[in-house]
Amino acid sequence: VINNRISHITVSEWTRDKVLKAVEKLNYHVNDQARALRRGRSNTIGVVASDITQPFSGLMLRTVEQEVHRRGYSFLLSDIQNNREREKFYLDLFLQKNVDGVLFLALSNELEEEGILRMKDRGIPVVLTERELPDNPIPCVMVDNVKGGLTATEHLLDQDYRHIAFLTGPEGNLISRQRMDGYRQALANRGIEFSDSWVAQGGLGLEGGYRAMEELLDRSDRPKAVFAFNDMEALGALRAIRDRGLTVPRDIALVGFDDLPIAAYSEPTLTTVRQPVEEMCYRAAEILLDILDGKLPKDFYRKSVLEPALIVRDSSIKKDLK
Amino acid sequence: VINNRISHITVSEWTRDKVLKAVEKLNYHVNDQARALRRGRSNTIGVVASDITQPFSGLMLRTVEQEVHRRGYSFLLSDIQNNREREKFYLDLFLQKNVDGVLFLALSNELEEEGILRMKDRGIPVVLTERELPDNPIPCVMVDNVKGGLTATEHLLDQDYRHIAFLTGPEGNLISRQRMDGYRQALANRGIEFSDSWVAQGGLGLEGGYRAMEELLDRSDRPKAVFAFNDMEALGALRAIRDRGLTVPRDIALVGFDDLPIAAYSEPTLTTVRQPVEEMCYRAAEILLDILDGKLPKDFYRKSVLEPALIVRDSSIKKDLK
DNA sequence: ATGAAAGCGCTAACAG
DNA sequence: CTGTTAGCGCTTTCAT
Numbered sequence: 001v002i003n004n005r006i007s008h009i010t011v012s013e014w015t016r017d018k019v020l021k022a023v024e025k026l027n028y029h030v031n032d033q034a035r036a037l038r039r040g041r042s043n044t045i046g047v048v049a050s051d052i053t054q055p056f057s058g059l060m061l062r063t064v065e066q067e068v069h070r071r072g073y074s075f076l077l078s079d080i081q082n083n084r085e086r087e088k089f090y091l092d093l094f095l096q097k098n099v100d101g102v103l104f105l106a107l108s109n110e111l112e113e114e115g116i117l118r119m120k121d122r123g124i125p126v127v128l129t130e131r132e133l134p135d136n137p138i139p140c141v142m143v144d145n146v147k148g149g150l151t152a153t154e155h156l157l158d159q160d161y162r163h164i165a166f167l168t169g170p171e172g173n174l175i176s177r178q179r180m181d182g183y184r185q186a187l188a189n190r191g192i193e194f195s196d197s198w199v200a201q202g203g204l205g206l207e208g209g210y211r212a213m214e215e216l217l218d219r220s221d222r223p224k225a226v227f228a229f230n231d232m233e234a235l236g237a238l239r240a241i242r243d244r245g246l247t248v249p250r251d252i253a254l255v256g257f258d259d260l261p262i263a264a265y266s267e268p269t270l271t272t273v274r275q276p277v278e279e280m281c282y283r284a285a286e287i288l289l290d291i292l293d294g295k296l297p298k299d300f301y302r303k304s305v306l307e308p309a310l311i312v313r314d315s316s317i318k319k320d321l322k
Numbered sequence: 323v324i325n326n327r328i329s330h331i332t333v334s335e336w337t338r339d340k341v342l343k344a345v346e347k348l349n350y351h352v353n354d355q356a357r358a359l360r361r362g363r364s365n366t367i368g369v370v371a372s373d374i375t376q377p378f379s380g381l382m383l384r385t386v387e388q389e390v391h392r393r394g395y396s397f398l399l400s401d402i403q404n405n406r407e408r409e410k411f412y413l414d415l416f417l418q419k420n421v422d423g424v425l426f427l428a429l430s431n432e433l434e435e436e437g438i439l440r441m442k443d444r445g446i447p448v449v450l451t452e453r454e455l456p457d458n459p460i461p462c463v464m465v466d467n468v469k470g471g472l473t474a475t476e477h478l479l480d481q482d483y484r485h486i487a488f489l490t491g492p493e494g495n496l497i498s499r500q501r502m503d504g505y506r507q508a509l510a511n512r513g514i515e516f517s518d519s520w521v522a523q524g525g526l527g528l529e530g531g532y533r534a535m536e537e538l539l540d541r542s543d544r545p546k547a548v549f550a551f552n553d554m555e556a557l558g559a560l561r562a563i564r565d566r567g568l569t570v571p572r573d574i575a576l577v578g579f580d581d582l583p584i585a586a587y588s589e590p591t592l593t594t595v596r597q598p599v600e601e602m603c604y605r606a607a608e609i610l611l612d613i614l615d616g617k618l619p620k621d622f623y624r625k626s627v628l629e630p631a632l633i634v635r636d637s638s639i640k641k642d643l644k
Numbered sequence: 645a646t647g648a649a650a651g652c653g654c655t656a657a658c659a660g
Numbered sequence: 661c662t663g664t665t666a667g668c669g670c671t672t673t674c675a676t
Contacts, residue, residue, distance in 0.1 A: 027444070029417040033355040033364065034653035037668050042355065053384050058375040065374075065401050074415060077399050079387050093396060095351040122349070206587050239587040265528050265561040267589040356669035359652050647676075652669105659664080 036098060044074050045288060046094035046102040048087075048112070052079045054204060055232070055260050056277065060105050060129075063281035071289045073100075080112075082170070091115050095122065101288045105281070106130040106175075125298060127288040129280050130175055137301035139291075141284040145175055148273040148308035149182020149227070152255045155271070155310055156225045157190055159318055161253055165223035167202040167212045167233055176229045179257060183227055198223065202233045209236025217244055224252060225316070231256035231263050231272055238266065238315070254315040268314035276306050358420060366396050367610060368416035368424040370409075370434070374401045376526060377554070377582055378599065382427050382451075385603035393611045395422075402434075404492070413437050417444065423610045427603070428452035428497070447620060449610040451602050452497055459623035461613075463606040467497055470595040470630035471504020471549070474577045477593070477632055478547045479512055481640055483575055487545035489524040489534045489555055498551045501579060505549055520545060524555045531558025539566055546574060547638070553578035553585050553594055560588065560637070576637040590636035598628050 022028070036042040047064055049057050061077070068075050076097060078090035094102060102119050104112065106129050116133060119126050128140040156164050166183050169176030180199070187194045197219060202212035209228060216223060217240065228234035234256030241252055248254050248268055256263060259274035283304055290296040344350070358364040369386060371379050383399070390397050398419060400412035416424060424441050426434065428451050438455060441448050450462040478486050488505050491498030502521070509516045519541060524534035531550060538545060539562065550556035556578030563574055570576050570590055578585060581596035605626055612618040 029414060031359070031420065031653050032418040033359040033420060034668090035655075037353070037355045037359055037652090037670090038654045038656080040668070052387075053380040055377050055380070058377070058380055062375050062401055062403075069411075074398070074419070076396070079384055081384075089391075092351060096354045097396070098353065098355060206583055210587070235584065235587055238589070242589060261528055262557065262584065265532070265557055267560070267564060353669050356652090357671075359654090359668090360670045360672080362652070645676100648674085650671105650673085652671095654668090656667100657665090660662085 041100050042098045043072065044076055044097065044099050045292070046078065046090070046097075046099040047075045048078050048080055048090065048102065048104045048115075050080050050082055050106060051204065052077075055262070056106070056230075056258060059277050060281045063278045064103060064105070064285045067282055067285040067289070071293070073289060073292075075103075087112060087115050091118060094119070094124075099124065100292050101125040101127070103284060103288055104128045104131060105284075123298075125288060125291045127284045127291075129284045132303060137299075139284075139287050139300060139302055141280050141287070141304040141306070143275045143280065143306050143308050145178035145308070146182040146185070148257060148275075149179035150186045151182070151308065151310045152179075152227050152257065152271075152273050153183045153186035154189075155312065156227065156253060156255060156316060157186060157192075159225075159253065159316065161225035162192055163198070163221070163223050164225045164227060165198045165200065165216050167200055167209060167216075167226060167228040167237060169229040169233070170203050170208070171201060173229075179229060197221075202229060202236075204230065205232045206236035206239070209233030209238075210240045211236075213237035213240035217241070217246075222252075225254070226252060227255045229257060231258045231260045231270060234270055234272070234315075235262070235266055238270075248315050249317060253318070256315075259311050263311075264313065266315075271313045271316035272311050274309045274311050276308075280306055363422050364420045365394065366398055366419065366421050367614070368412070368419075368421040369397045369399050370402055370412065370424065370426045370437075371399065372402050372404055372428060373526065374399075377584070378428070378552075378580060381599055382603045385600045386425060386427070386607050389604055389607035389611070393615070395611060395614075397425075409434060409437050413440060416441070416446075421446065422614050423447040423449070425606060425610055426450045426453060427606075445620075447610060447613045449606045449613075451606045454625060459621075461606075461609050461623055461625070463602050463609070463626040463628065465597045465602060465628050465630050467500035467630070468504040468507070470579060470597070471501035472508045473504070473630065473632045474501075474549050474579065474593075474595050475505045475508035476511075477634065478549065478575060478577060478638060479508060479514075481547075481575065481638065483547035484514055485520070485543065485545050486547045486549060487520045487522065487538050489522055489531060489538075489548060489550040489559060491551040491555070492525050492530070493523060495551075501551060519543075524551060524558075526552065527554045528558035528561070531555030531560075532562045533558075535559035535562035539563070539568075544574075547576070548574060549577045551579060553580045553582045553592060556592055556594070556637075557584070557588055560592075570637050571639060575640070578637075581633050585633075586635065588637075593635045593638035594633050596631045596633050598630075602628055 080087045116126055126138055128138055130142050132140045166180055184194055200212035200216045202208040226237055228237055234254055238248055241248055256270050256272040259272045263270040263272045291300055402409050438448055448460055450460055452464050454462045488502055506516055522534040522538045524530040550559055556576055560570055563570055578592050578594040581594045585592040585594045613622055
């Protein structure tokens with residue numbers, strides 16, 4: 001009754017009721033450890049997040065949680081903080097706790113390749129979001145960051161901006177590199193010569209954006225438009241621009257990436273590239289759980305690429321100033 | 323060797339080395355389920371968050387995680403989404419998974435009283451943040467929200483604002499009520515008559531703040547200053563004010579609560595009341611783990627109240643406009 | 645100091 | 661279809 005085995009076992013309503021009443025009365029709860037020990041699987045997946053304080057992480061986490069929950073699994077969260085030791089610690093913990101699979105969420109740098117493979121080698125199914133391993137067929141779901149960068153930059157080019165700067169993410173960040181590739185492609189397509197001095201190294205967040213923007217403003221030729229690796233960075237840059245007495249978009253146009261909720265509320269509202277985060281996370285979780293449930297083979301591989309969408313708001317529009 | 327039992331057991335360096343080498347080679351990891359089953363405890367605590375998509379949650383979670391990690395525990399996260407069924411589900415899961423204790427993080431409404439007591443009755447130690455149970459001595463760590471509301475309102479009163487509106491949090495939210503109590507006290511202290519029409523019901527986030535502010539602006543007498551339940555709501559309100567062609571702080575002064583990072587970067591920068599979140603979460607985790615480790619008695623009780631701090635920025639300062 | 649054995653709560657397999 | 665049993669991997673206890 002308790003395990004709800006519908007198949008090939010019949011229980012009378014009466015018995016069933018009695019059991020459930022007893023469960024209630026005794027406050028009985030199955031002991032998951034014992035069950036897992038016996039079954040040899042934990043019905044738990046490990047979720048690796050690179051930095052849970054980022055606004056993006058919360059949304060990803062919620063999406064994953066909902067799917068995991070729906071499918072009768074639970075999850076173990078790790079906050080890696082882009083730190084190798086923490087990563088090692090948590091992957092060991094996953095092994096100790098016998099997770100059935102691991103979901104890597106939007107890892108920002110190359111740190112984790114070894115860790116991903118360690119899990120894989122152990123026979124633990126792994127799915128990645130926003131990341132792929134060039135030489136290994138590990139299922140992954142990602143947004144077309146190159147295209148996103150291209151679209152954002154083209155949007156600025158279409159407004160007749162030519163001197164467009166790029167604010168990178170943290171050093172070595174793969175996603176940032178992809179978005180920058182798109183940016184450079186867009187420039188190249190229009191025959192604009194790109195200069196290294198158009199790029200400033202930022203970080204994930206407000207402060208990184210602020211500093212990178214300051215650096216850019218200190219340079220001899222100030223850019224007319226800026227494309228930032230993500231929205232938080234763009235908002236940091238926005239503040240820096242303001243603190244110099246300049247105005248967006250009049251003096252400098254600005255485009256971000258992610259479409260965080262706040263992007264629609266900032267002053268000016270922020271033009272940005274939307275990522276279908278929810279779909280990305282949902283799909284990734286689905287693939288992992290399908291593998292665990294035997295609906296997909298253990299060596300299943302597919303790379304899913306989702307389309308980003310440009311969201312035009314005020315921070316990049318000149319006509320707004322009439 | 324593996325369990326690092328220093329006490330009353332001696333192992334030669336040589337043996338020790340050999341063991342560790344073997345562990346490495348065999349890729350051995352203790353099976354936590356078996357251990358937990360045998361030991362009768364899981365070294366895991368349950369963490370109940372009300373809404374992990376809120377920027378605040380990430381910071382709280384990280385702080386808790388660090389302490390939990392440092393003390394050799396792990397945690398099980400639940401995202402309640404202010405939903406009773408989810409709460410029930412997760413508390414049952416906690417019981418199934420045999421968590422040793424439960425930490426309730428900043429629960430927003432009265433929903434959880436029953437759940438908290440259910441854990442308590444089961445003999446599972448519980449610690450609360452931003453919440454107390456009136457009739458039950460359950461350890462809790464909170465910010466003095468009344469004082470925070472008082473300080474924020476006094477700040478506005480000191481700037482000679484008299485018609486000050488309050489934007490509440492979600493309906494039934496306890497913390498919101500406390501902040502509002504402070505607000506009303508401050509008004510009363512100065513002999514200002516409070517009117518119900520000065521209050522608008524918001525929510526946790528941007529959208530709630532936007533709508534509540536719109537509502538306020540539609541009323542016959544527009545407030546001269548606004549105190550919002552939290553920063554996100556304040557930022558939503560800011561947008562609403564702007565969308566009506568008004569300016570902060572010239573037309574309307576604005577104060578938030580929380581001091582999210584973004585508050586220092588918005589336009590204008592947001593005056594707010596800082597909560598020592600990290601300290602709050604650190605302390606709460608510490609108490610829970612101390613109880614679990616036997617450093618504090620199982621029935622330990624203390625209510626810790628932390629001091630909020632007013633952070634004055636541009637959104638509430640008139641002189642800035644000279 | 646080392647080794648053997650029992651048993652945590654559960655489930656799968658098998659016998660009746 | 662019901663009841664019994666073995667054993668998952670670990671730790672603790674007890675005997676050597």
